[in-house]
Amino acid sequence: MEANHIHRALFGHDAPEEVQRQYASALEAPPLADWPRVNLDRLIERGADLEALELAVRRSRRRNALTQRFQVLCYLAEVRPDNFERFVNERCRRPAGWLILGLHLLRSLYKLGKGRWLMRVHDIR
């Protein structure tokens, strides 16, 4: 459920089964950062915007458990050929690139605001 939720936030659809399995295995042994102490399952059940929350949490503390989970899933997704075009741009399209960059800047500001609000709502400090 967790892998799916994060994958949906990053790529817009559920994680392939293989990635879900790898994500669970990758998180088994190593120690995650001890902050923030949140019940992820409950946040996911409530439909919380984890992407926004992660951005706000990362601004507060660079090394944190939520960012680590996003990083793991991102690394696992990156090696899949079906995600190649999401990570590597092979076409020269400068105007579109600037436009996308601008839109994402605005989106990030919106997500940061939303994330800070979520941190207050869920009492994360």
Next chain:
Amino acid sequence: MTSAEIIIVGAGPSGTFAAYQLRGRGPLVLDVGYRAQESALDGNFYELRKTSSAGGPDLFAELIGPGFESLHNVFHASLGPRLKGPRMRFVTRGAAELSPVVAQNFDALMSFAAGGMANAWGAGLYRFTADDLAGWSETIAYEVLTSIGKRVPRVYVERFDG
């Protein structure tokens, strides 16, 4: 038992050149000597990343590693991007046990690769294919590059008996 008047620890560039300078006195060069695994992939890596699919080359093993080696920096102190990859993790394998260093204000980084860190860089790179070097044949011939690649690791671990 081997005895030697001069013992040089580490067969990296410094150790190798020290041994070279001392040739004739029979220096003994000691090196832990881990070696990189040969890549199972064949062909242009960039193309493989685009086209690999089920039944194709195992990019997970190459890029993430069976023990999730590439995720090292997510959970532990940072290693350089080259060293954290699955094919390069052998360089620092067992560092805490083989040569423990406890420090407050720096991270000790050491190489246990045969030929030192410099040789490890070469071992961790994907070799150019003949297609990659097409058109460069007057400057870099594929056959020459391949023959150098085969010779270098052997040169580094030779004993300098003068």
